[in-house]
Every structure is written in structure tokens, then in C-alpha cells.
Amino acid sequence: MFKVLVSDPISDLGISLLVEASDISIDKKVGLSEDELVAIIGEYDALLVRSQTRVTERIMSAGKQLKVIGRAGVGVDNIDLDAATKRGIIVINAPDGNTITTCEHTFAMMMALARHIPQAYMKTVGGVWDRKSFVGVELRNKVLGVLGMGRIGSEVAARAKAFGMEVYGYDPFLTQERADKLGVRLASVEDVVRDADFITVHTPLTPETRHMLGKDQFSRIKPGVRIVNCARGGIIDEQALVEAIDSGRVAGAAFDVFEEEPPAPEHPFLKHPKIIVTPHLGASTIEAQENVAIDVSEQLLHILRGEAFKNAVNMPPVPADVLAKLEPYFSLGKKLGSFAVQMANGPVKEIAVTYAGDLADVDTQPLTRHIVEGVLGFHLGSDQVNVVNAMHQAKTRGVNIVVTKSQASKGFTNQVSVTIRTDKEERLVAGTLLNGFGPRITQIDRFPVDVEPQGHVVLVSHHDKPGIIGRVGTLLGNNDVNIATMQVGRSIVGGAAIMVLGVDKGVPKEVLEQLTSLPDLNKAKVIHLF
Ligand SMILES: NC(=O)c1ccc[n+]([C@@H]2O[C@H](COP(=O)([O-])OP(=O)(O)OC[C@H]3O[C@@H](n4cnc5c(N)ncnc54)[C@H](O)[C@@H]3O)[C@@H](O)[C@H]2O)c1
Numbered sequence: 001m002f003k004v005l006v007s008d009p010i011s012d013l014g015i016s017l018l019v020e021a022s023d024i025s026i027d028k029k030v031g032l033s034e035d036e037l038v039a040i041i042g043e044y045d046a047l048l049v050r051s052q053t054r055v056t057e058r059i060m061s062a063g064k065q066l067k068v069i070g071r072a073g074v075g076v077d078n079i080d081l082d083a084a085t086k087r088g089i090i091v092i093n094a095p096d097g098n099t100i101t102t103c104e105h106t107f108a109m110m111m112a113l114a115r116h117i118p119q120a121y122m123k124t125v126g127g128v129w130d131r132k133s134f135v136g137v138e139l140r141n142k143v144l145g146v147l148g149m150g151r152i153g154s155e156v157a158a159r160a161k162a163f164g165m166e167v168y169g170y171d172p173f174l175t176q177e178r179a180d181k182l183g184v185r186l187a188s189v190e191d192v193v194r195d196a197d198f199i200t201v202h203t204p205l206t207p208e209t210r211h212m213l214g215k216d217q218f219s220r221i222k223p224g225v226r227i228v229n230c231a232r233g234g235i236i237d238e239q240a241l242v243e244a245i246d247s248g249r250v251a252g253a254a255f256d257v258f259e260e261e262p263p264a265p266e267h268p269f270l271k272h273p274k275i276i277v278t279p280h281l282g283a284s285t286i287e288a289q290e291n292v293a294i295d296v297s298e299q300l301l302h303i304l305r306g307e308a309f310k311n312a313v314n315m316p317p318v319p320a321d322v323l324a325k326l327e328p329y330f331s332l333g334k335k336l337g338s339f340a341v342q343m344a345n346g347p348v349k350e351i352a353v354t355y356a357g358d359l360a361d362v363d364t365q366p367l368t369r370h371i372v373e374g375v376l377g378f379h380l381g382s383d384q385v386n387v388v389n390a391m392h393q394a395k396t397r398g399v400n401i402v403v404t405k406s407q408a409s410k411g412f413t414n415q416v417s418v419t420i421r422t423d424k425e426e427r428l429v430a431g432t433l434l435n436g437f438g439p440r441i442t443q444i445d446r447f448p449v450d451v452e453p454q455g456h457v458v459l460v461s462h463h464d465k466p467g468i469i470g471r472v473g474t475l476l477g478n479n480d481v482n483i484a485t486m487q488v489g490r491s492i493v494g495g496a497a498i499m500v501l502g503v504d505k506g507v508p509k510e511v512l513e514q515l516t517s518l519p520d521l522n523k524a525k526v527i528h529l530f
């Protein structure tokens with residue numbers, strides 16, 4: 001049974017998938033302090049949050065069982081991602097579910113700003129019929145500058161065009177081709193500052209975007225501009241904005257987000273007649289909350305159940321077509337890594353992976369992670385290493401990872417080979433996925449073999465001499481070790497050879513010692529593959 005803690009208000013309908021799952025138990029405890037979370041997090045496998053819960057390193061280190069943090073929404077700036085990655089905690093979010101809702105909120109804010117709707121409402125309900133103070137401006141024929149043309153920025157741009165606005169778009173990833181497709185003018189921040197009548201920001205808050213509109217930009221900004229922020233507090237310098245409005249240069253602003261949330265009661269935005277605000281409501285619709293909760297619940301279930309998942313915030317994203325090609329190899333890759341490291345003596349210095357055949361044309365990075373997980377996980381334990389932190393763990397331990405691609409796959413459609421280099425030796429194991437037969441180990445060191453990678457395997461190196469196979473079989477049989485499968489590989493007749501025996505249970509140490517003392521037998525080792 002997996003235990004999931006929900007620590008922010010998340011749609012009940014959205015998480016019904018988790019509620020109904022027989023292997024999940026859910027606790028909802030909203031509004032806990034950091035200390036309270038630290039006290040209870042140890043018993044949970046997963047934590048589900050929105051933006052209120054700050055998931056700190058302290059909480060994660062107390063979360064000894066924590067495998068996954070799900071963010072029902074986009075921004076993960078409330079989660080310490082480095083701390084999660086170091087601990088192998090997968091962080092997932094729901095990047096698409098609230099795009100339209102937030103875009104619509106941005107538009108509502110922009111229109112409310114253009115027509116003074118909140119201010120007019122306050123006066124009207126206060127009993128004052130004032131039709132003179134609230135003369136607004138049209139959106140039509142105005143220039144809208146969109147800083148950040150990702151999911152939300154692009155949707156805002158599309159709607160702005162429907163309102164007859166000219167849209168300038170700035171984004172480091174916006175190409176001329178995409179700008180043309182969206183019907184926006186590819187612009188720089190400077191173009192936007194110079195020409196825009198409305199500016200809306202839709203970037204994440206990063207060191208580059210922090211105060212991307214500040215004192216300097218306000219000193220040059222087009223007089224009368226109106227500014228909207230429904231992305232993250234801090235992208236626009238709040239103090240500089242108030243000064244620019246008070247100086248008359250900026251006509252007004254609409255903010256859904258603040259540098260500090262909730263803002264202090266004396267925050268200058270809260271009583272400013274030209275600034276309208278909402279309490280981080282961008283994603284707050286029934287539809288968006290259901291969407292994000294469903295998205296994140298689905299992924300969370302996959303992760304807890306050990307199934308493949310689409311992507312994680314603290315792992316590079318894998319396109320669906322690449323994932324479809326690689327997923328069948330994940331288990332093989334992990335087993336090859338584990339097999340290779342169990343063969344090798346001495347501390348691992350390098351993991352060299354070669355992809356051949358079909359795999360040579362794909363971005364195999366996700367598969368490499370599974371291989372490295374298999375190598376490191378054998379020594380460090382599966383609670384310490386997973387696909388999220390495998391590369392980080394290798395780096396911090398000084399293990400070099402080398403990946404090469406080759407078209408030569410020795411007759412197989414695809415082949416993955418893993419070489420472990422230690423300061424004592426170099427050991428290789430290679431495998432393939434055989435159509436209709438599943439995973440196979442095809443080579444161990446220089447010996448071609450055909451072995452199913454599963455269960456307990458006894459690996460024997462010996463001299464190719466008559467009688468040796470019988471002696472090994474008899475010894476194991478006499479010690480109640482049943483041989484399920486057997487493969488022998490040799491390079492030349494009478495030369496060095498290996499025997500790979502699939503056995504039904506582990507082989508006791510003393511039986512292994514007896515094996516190695518058989519004539520013509522060099523070494524015997526048991527390898528566990530699960
Ligand atoms: N108010 C809310 O409730 C609410 C709801 C959803 C999302 N958000 C926030 O809105 C923002 C946008 O969300 P999204 O889903 O569109 O994200 P997104 O990742 O799809 O888009 C962000 C875009 O910003 C661009 N960008 C990054 N650095 C930039 C820079 N220096 N200059 C210009 N562009 C830059 C990226 O290239 C990307 O295209 C995020 O900050 C998100 O957290 C807020």
C-alpha cells in the first residue's frame with residue numbers, strides 16, 4: 001500500500017483516480033507548517049501539492065520513503081528541485097492543464113485594467129454613480145507585448161489577435177517560423193518596451209527573468225503603457241513599477257502574483273488606485289483544477305507502481321515517440337548494468353555503453369539512465385538510486401559515463417553493450433530484444449551467449465575440456481541447486497570458456513567455493529537479476 005499526502009487544496013474529482021486505487025491510501029492535511037510536515041512526512045511515499053506548500057530540503061530529508069512529489073499545476077518554484085534530485089525524488093507537474101484558464105484570467109485582467117472595472121464596481125456598490133472617472137481604452141489596434149511565448153503566452157497572443165491587437169512576441173525559443181505561424185511579430189524586450197501599449201509577462205521566474213521590467217526599462221517605456229503579470233511575482237520590479245505609475249509614465253497594472261505571497265497588508269499595490277490585483281487566481285477554475293489533478297494523479301500512480309512515466313521536472317523530457325522506442329529496453333538496460341557490475345571486481349571508474357543497430361538513431365539518454373541505475377543501484381541500493389538521480393550519483397562518485405553509437409550490431413536488429421571499467425579489470429555484457437522472445441544477453445566479455453536475463457545466474461569461467469560441464473552439474477545437483485537453463489560459450493576449441501547457468505535459487509557460499517576448486521575451473525560467481 002502506498003501512502004499519499006495531499007497538503008494543498010486539490011480537486012476531489014481530479015484525485016478520484018487515487019482515491020479509488022486499491023493500492024493507495026490518501027491523507028488530506030491542508031495548511032501544515034514546515035515543522036508539522038517534517039513530523040509526519042516520514043510515513044508517506046508521495047506528496048501532492050499546489051503552490052502553497054513549500055517543499056524544502058528539510059521536509060525531503062525527513063521523507064525517508066518519499067519517492068515522488070506531484071505539483072498539481074505548472075510552477076515548481078515552491079519545491080527545492082536540487083534537493084529532490086539529489087535524493088532521487090521524482091518531481092512531476094501538470095504543465096498543460098491550466099494553460100487556458102490562466103490565459104483567460106490574463107485576458108480578464110487586461111480588460112478589467114483597460115476599463116477600470118474593479119474600481120468602477122467598488123464605487124457603484126458604494127452608492128456612487130460615477131460615469132466620468134472611468135473612461136477606458138480599447139484593445140483594438142493597440143500593440144500587445146508578450147514576454148514569454150510558451151503555452152500561456154501563445155494562447156494570450158491568439159486571443160489578442162482576435163481582439164484586433166498587434167502582437168509582439170519575445171521568447172529565446174521563438175523562431176521566425178513559429179512567430180509567422182502564430183501571426184506575431186518576433187520582437188526583442190527593447191521593441192516591446194518601446195512600442196507596446198499593453199505588456200503581459202508569461203515566463204517562469206529565473207535569474208534572467210527576475211526584474212526583466214525594472215527601473216531601467218520603465219525609464220524608456222512607452223508612455224501610457226498598461227502592464228499585466230499573471231505569471232510569477234518578481235518578473236516585474238514591484239517598487240519600480242509603483243514609481244513608474246506614480247510618475248505618470250505607466251497608466252496602470254494588473255497583478256495576480258506577488259514577490260511575496262500573500263503580500264503584506266501595507267504592500268503598495270493593495271491600495272493603489274491604478275493597480276488591480278487578484279490573489280493568485282490564474283489557475284483557479286473548476287476545469288483547470290480537475291485537469292491538473294487528473295494529470296498529476298495519473299503520473300503519480302505510474303511512478304509509485306514502477307511503471308514508465310512521461311516526464312518529470314527534474315529529468316530531461318522524453319518525447320513520446322522516443323519513449324515508445326526506448327521503453328521496451330529499460331528493464332534490459334537496468335539488468336545489463338547490474339550484471340556487468342556484479343561481474344567486475346574493484347571500484348567502478350567508468351561505465352561505457354554502446355548502442356548499435358536501430359538504437360543508434362535514437363536519443364538514448366533515458367536508457368543510459370536505466371543502465372547507470374542498474375550499475376549503481378546494485379551497490380547503493382534501489383532506495384538510493386533511481387533514474388532521476390542516477391547521473392548525479394555517478395558524477396558525485398567520480399564515475400565516468402561514456403556513450404558511443406555504432407551501426408554494427410552483430411546480426412541483431414539492436415544491441416546494447418555495457419562495459420564496466422574498474423582499476424582492476426574491464427568486463428562487458430551485451431544484450432538485445434529479440435522480436436517475439438523478449439530480452440536476451442548475447443555476449444559476456446568476448447563470449448557469444450544466449451541467456452534470459454532473470455533470476456539467479458551462476459557464471460563460471462573454465463577451460464573448454466570434456467567432463468567439466470558434468471562435474472559442475474553434479475556438484476550443484478548434490479547440493480540441491482536445480483539448474484533451469486545452461487549456456488556455454490567459448491572462443492576456440494579447448495580454450496577459455498564460460499558457462500552461464502540459470503538456477504532456481506541462490507547458491508550458498510560453500511558450494512561456490514567447492515565449484516571453484518574443481519579442476520579446470522577458474523572462477524564461479526553468482527549474479528542476481530531481479
Ligand atoms: N497565475 C497563475 O495562477 C499561473 C497559472 C499557470 C502558470 N503560471 C505561470 O505562468 C508562467 C508561464 O507558464 P507556461 O505554462 O506558459 O510556461 P511555459 O514553460 O510553457 O512558457 C514559459 C516561456 O517562457 C520563456 N522564457 C524563459 N526565459 C525567458 C526570458 N528570459 N525571456 C523571455 N521568455 C523566456 C520560455 O522559453 C517559455 O517559452 C510560469 O511562470 C507559470 O508558473 C501562473
Ligand SMILES: O=C(O)[C@H](O)COP(=O)(O)O
Pocket residue numbers: 050051052072073074075076098280281282283284
Ligand atoms: O504555476 C501554476 O500552476 C500556478 O501558479 C497555479 O498555482 P496554484 O495551483 O497554487 O493555483
